[in-house]
Amino acid sequence: MSSHTAEISPTLTRPTPPTVRANGLSDVVSDSLLIAWRSLKKIPRSPDWLIAATVQPIMFTLLFRYIFAGAIQSSLPVGVSAVNYLIAGIVAQSVVFNTMATGIGLTEDLQKGLMDRFRALPMTRSSVIVGRVLADVVLNAFVTMIGILAGLAAGFRPNGGAAEWSMTIALLVLTSLAFSWMMAFTGLSLKTVEAVNSVGFLWVFPLTFVSSAFVPTSTLPGWLRVFAENQPFTLLVNAVRGWLTGYPEVGNQGWLAAIWMVGVMVVFIPLSVWQYQRRTTR
Amino acid sequence: MARSQAIVAEGLTKSFGKTRALAGVDLSVAEGTVLGLLGPNGAGKTTTVRILTTLLKPDAGRALVAGIDVAKHPDRVRARIGLTGQYAAVDENLTGRENLILFGRLYRLAKRDAVRRAEELLTQFDLADAASRVVKTYSGGMRRRLDLAASLVVSPPVLFLDEPTTGLDPRGRLGMWETIEGLAGSGTTVLLTTQYLEEADRLADRIVVIDHGAIIAEGTAEELKARVGGERLDVVVAQHDDVPTARRILEALGGAEAQVDVAERRVTAPLPGGAKRLAAAVREFDSSGVELVDFVLRRPTLDDVFLSLTGHAADVTGNGNGGGNDAPPNGKVKAEADLALAGTKER
Numbered sequence: 001m002s003s004h005t006a007e008i009s010p011t012l013t014r015p016t017p018p019t020v021r022a023n024g025l026s027d028v029v030s031d032s033l034l035i036a037w038r039s040l041k042k043i044p045r046s047p048d049w050l051i052a053a054t055v056q057p058i059m060f061t062l063l064f065r066y067i068f069a070g071a072i073q074s075s076l077p078v079g080v081s082a083v084n085y086l087i088a089g090i091v092a093q094s095v096v097f098n099t100m101a102t103g104i105g106l107t108e109d110l111q112k113g114l115m116d117r118f119r120a121l122p123m124t125r126s127s128v129i130v131g132r133v134l135a136d137v138v139l140n141a142f143v144t145m146i147g148i149l150a151g152l153a154a155g156f157r158p159n160g161g162a163a164e165w166s167m168t169i170a171l172l173v174l175t176s177l178a179f180s181w182m183m184a185f186t187g188l189s190l191k192t193v194e195a196v197n198s199v200g201f202l203w204v205f206p207l208t209f210v211s212s213a214f215v216p217t218s219t220l221p222g223w224l225r226v227f228a229e230n231q232p233f234t235l236l237v238n239a240v241r242g243w244l245t246g247y248p249e250v251g252n253q254g255w256l257a258a259i260w261m262v263g264v265m266v267v268f269i270p271l272s273v274w275q276y277q278r279r280t281t282r
Numbered sequence: 283m284a285r286s287q288a289i290v291a292e293g294l295t296k297s298f299g300k301t302r303a304l305a306g307v308d309l310s311v312a313e314g315t316v317l318g319l320l321g322p323n324g325a326g327k328t329t330t331v332r333i334l335t336t337l338l339k340p341d342a343g344r345a346l347v348a349g350i351d352v353a354k355h356p357d358r359v360r361a362r363i364g365l366t367g368q369y370a371a372v373d374e375n376l377t378g379r380e381n382l383i384l385f386g387r388l389y390r391l392a393k394r395d396a397v398r399r400a401e402e403l404l405t406q407f408d409l410a411d412a413a414s415r416v417v418k419t420y421s422g423g424m425r426r427r428l429d430l431a432a433s434l435v436v437s438p439p440v441l442f443l444d445e446p447t448t449g450l451d452p453r454g455r456l457g458m459w460e461t462i463e464g465l466a467g468s469g470t471t472v473l474l475t476t477q478y479l480e481e482a483d484r485l486a487d488r489i490v491v492i493d494h495g496a497i498i499a500e501g502t503a504e505e506l507k508a509r510v511g512g513e514r515l516d517v518v519v520a521q522h523d524d525v526p527t528a529r530r531i532l533e534a535l536g537g538a539e540a541q542v543d544v545a546e547r548r549v550t551a552p553l554p555g556g557a558k559r560l561a562a563a564v565r566e567f568d569s570s571g572v573e574l575v576d577f578v579l580r581r582p583t584l585d586d587v588f589l590s591l592t593g594h595a596a597d598v599t600g601n602g603n604g605g606g607n608d609a610p611p612n613g614k615v616k617a618e619a620d621l622a623l624a625g626t627k628e629r
């Protein structure tokens with residue numbers, strides 16, 4: 001179509017676009033922080049979320065502590081507190097479970113068309129996910145802290161020093177990051193929140209339950225035991241448990257767990273960014 | 283010439299699996315003008331907008347927006363466009379003000395400028411009172427206004443509006459029209475899609491009618507109206523039984539097929555010669571003894587254009603891609619008319 005419409009003469013109020021410049025690393029940071037800010041902003045405004053985020057870790061901690069502690073005490077070495085043993089496991093499990101929020105949040109943004117708006121902005125591409133992951137790490141820390149407090153109230157008696165707590169926190173933050181990226185990929189690959197929920201559980205359930213989190217792996221049948229003793233989540237639980245309560249011996253399990261988490265990120269960061277591009281340009 | 287065109291698209295095609303959403307679309311929109319992209323559900327309006335706004339890659343074809351190749355420099359295009367998608371895309375958990383500040387910051391405005399711009403827009407879009415409320419609590423119209431405001435944060439020279447008034451009440455629609463007219467008046471190039479013919483008629487300098495991914499007509503509203511013939515005679519009869527007679531009379535007078543709305547007992551047909559032939563029409567009806575309720579000579583509307591252009595298409599495929607709410611496919615109208623004829627014959 002070749003238009004013969006008389007051109008409207010430009011008026012003085014003709015808008016001018018902002019000057020365009022290439023996006024740099026500092027833009028990724030500032031855009032990500034903006035996105036993280038908007039994800040966190042909703043928290044104080046959603047009483048639902050706050051209640052769920054508080055009640056759930058308390059409930060989990062207490063349930064597991066009072067139901068399982070008695071049962072597993074006999075399979076633990078003499079002198080090892082079952083409550084200490086369990087609560088360290090619950091903390092690690094809670095960190096992994098909480099990362100499902102990343103997948104759900106991204107799917108919601110996709111569904112609501114917000115991703116289209118972000119995509120049509122001259123902002124950096126990856127910050128939509130980076131920002132969300134950052135926000136979820138903060139929220140995860142909050143929820144996990146409540147779980148630990150509930151544990152302390154229910155008889156959790158960690159004896160780790162400042163160094164052990166620092167290593168634990170560092171490893172848990174790394175875990176939160178890694179699994180958030182995995183969930184980001186899951187969320188960006190699926191169409192509905194329900195699907196993200198189910199698939200998220202498919203990742204997380206076997207990983208956290210077929211591990212040393214709730215029962216000593218020595219109580220598991222043969223093939224399950226092989227898996228449980230060699231998977232990354234067991235390494236994580238053992239490291240956290242060892243640092244905080246002195247049992248078991250941590251050895252190099254902390255390092256190995258950290259390497260695993262870095263590996264997960266190496267795989268899932270590019271996958272997520274790729275999936276985001278694909279999903280939003282179809 | 284190329285420089286004065288804010289939007290140019292050549293041979294855009296796009297398929298989703300077996301669905302051919304676009305089958306070669308050419309567009310050009312002169313700077314500072316408004317183009318109305320008019321089409322029924324599934325015509326390919328949103329697909330076209332998504333390609334032009336860098337959200338979707340075409341299978342083939344090329345597009346320039348503000349003189350920049352959409353595929354080659356999407357980031358440069360993004361800094362020059364505003365997009366209001368078909369569904370309001372704002373963050374429901376933020377307040378109206380926070381949304382606008384967020385988008386301003388993402389457009390790389392300094393914080394102070396983003397805040398100032400947000401206030402301006404909130405006032406301009408009549409959202410100042412609701413500025414501190416979470417968007418979740420907004421009505422559909424308020425969301426829509428906020429959505430439009432969000433795409434105007436940096437006063438982009440080219441604005442894409444995908445069905446900007448769908449879901450608005452008449453007052454909201456009128457307000458939106460005035461806003462769009464204001465933007466166009468200040469030199470913004472606007473591409474808007476719509477299913478509403480009066481909307482395109484009122485806002486657009488040029489109209490492109492699209493159906494099944496292809497352009498089936500284009501021109502000014504006047505040009506399109508001229509294509510369906512001159513003035514039309516609109517007749518409403520008192521008795522249902524008289525509908526076929528009225529139809530016969532009108533078709534004989536105008537020499538073209540009449541459109542029949544049985545429920546309304548309305549028959550419409552072009553009347554070449556307009557006012558000059560009016561007397562003849564009156565005489566014909568007088569001698570036939572048909573009792574008339576309404577008898578109006580009118581200029582063709584875009585509804586007439588739309589029906590005559592897309593009616594058959596909706597009829598052939600029958601895949602639910604029929605006209606919009608205000609434009610029933612011709613096939614349906616004809617079928618009803620035939621039924622009515624059969625009915626009267628039996629009696």
Ligand SMILES: Nc1ncnc2c1ncn2[C@@H]1O[C@H](COP(=O)(O)OP(=O)(O)OP(=O)(O)O)[C@@H](O)[C@H]1O
Nearest residue numbers: 282298301303321322323324325326327328329330
């Ligand atoms: N992501 C997609 N996957 C599959 N099919 C799609 C997709 N997007 C659009 N289509 C199909 O492409 C065709 C054109 O769709 P499009 O959304 O462009 O129509 P539209 O004119 O905007 O319609 P509406 O008035 O309903 O918004 C339709 O048949 C639609 O079903």
Ligand SMILES: [Mg+2]
Nearest residue numbers: 327328329368
């Ligand atoms: Mg559409």
